[in-house]
Amino acid sequence: xxxxxxxxxxxxxxxxxxxxxxxxxxxxxxxxxxxxxxxxxxxxxxxxxxxxxxxxxxxxxxxxxxxxxxxxxxxxxxxxxxxxxxxxxxxxxxxxxxxxxxxxxxxx
Numbered sequence: 001x002x003x004x005x006x007x008x009x010x011x012x013x014x015x016x017x018x019x020x021x022x023x024x025x026x027x028x029x030x031x032x033x034x035x036x037x038x039x040x041x042x043x044x045x046x047x048x049x050x051x052x053x054x055x056x057x058x059x060x061x062x063x064x065x066x067x068x069x070x071x072x073x074x075x076x077x078x079x080x081x082x083x084x085x086x087x088x089x090x091x092x093x094x095x096x097x098x099x100x101x102x103x104x105x106x107x108x
Contacts, residue, residue: 006036006082007093007100014055014074017104024106025049025075032075034063035103036085038092043085047075049106074104 014022024030030049035042045063052069060072067076082090092098 006085006090007102010061010102013058014061014072015058017055021104021106022053022055024108025055026051026053027108029108031107032063033103033105033107034075035101035105036089037101037103038089038098041086041089041092043080043089045078045080045085047078050076 017025025032026049028051032047032049034045034047036045047063050067050069053073054069054071055074057071061074062072063075063078064073065078065081069076093100
């Protein structure tokens with residue numbers, strides 16, 4: 001298992017996101033906020049969208065610190081990677097029974 005993986009088993013994939021959300025994320029000035037909640041712990045990651053996003057992968061969504069885009073990419077130029085998140089959140093998410101809420105917000 002990779003050390004950059006934060007959560008698994010999402011109920012949604014990129015193709016399940018609304019058309020309006022996907023369109024907004026593909027705008028050149030799109031900013032993406034990812035809020036991750038596990039019990040009382042909340043963390044935010046900021047990234048950017050891109051006109052180059054495919055948003056087609058049916059199981060994986062990846063937020064990258066780089067500008068690499070493939071079918072799994074949800075956001076680029078993120079201000080945090082999994083290793084930058086609080087240890088308290090990471091420890092919570094190591095429990096396979098832990099539920100997490102991930103809120104995606106796009107701004108342009």
